[in-house]
Amino acid sequence: MSCGEPHETDCSEVLDHLYEFLDSEMPEVDRTKFEHHFEECSPCLEKYGLEQAVKKLVKRCCGHDDVPADLRAKVMGRIQLIRSGDPGGAGRDVMPPPGAPQET
Ligand SMILES: [Zn+2]
Numbered sequence: 001m002s003c004g005e006p007h008e009t010d011c012s013e014v015l016d017h018l019y020e021f022l023d024s025e026m027p028e029v030d031r032t033k034f035e036h037h038f039e040e041c042s043p044c045l046e047k048y049g050l051e052q053a054v055k056k057l058v059k060r061c062c063g064h065d066d067v068p069a070d071l072r073a074k075v076m077g078r079i080q081l082i083r084s085g086d087p088g089g090a091g092r093d094v095m096p097p098p099g100a101p102q103e104t
Pocket of ligand 1: 010
């Protein structure tokens with residue numbers, strides 16, 4: 001995945017090490033490179049924002065840092081669905097189950 005723009009740091013490299021960046025498990029010099037990349041590459045920034053949001057959410061709900069792969073996939077899929085402008089998805093985060101009483 002790439003935005004097609006040339007960057008000093010390759011998009012794939014950034015995405016490969018996204019979790020190390022999030023967990024502050026990388027040298028300062030690399031962090032600076034990543035931050036620079038996020039400034040000029042919105043697809044990577046968006047991906048970073050998503051990962052960060054998921055991580056925070058899981059930490060708050062489960063009390064630990066490890067995001068279970070299935071939960072992560074579920075949340076990411078949901079966010080991507082909303083962002084893709086799926087009718088009924090945008091702005092309507094919670095869909096009532098069929099047959100549920102409608103509040104008007
Ligand atoms: Zn990028």
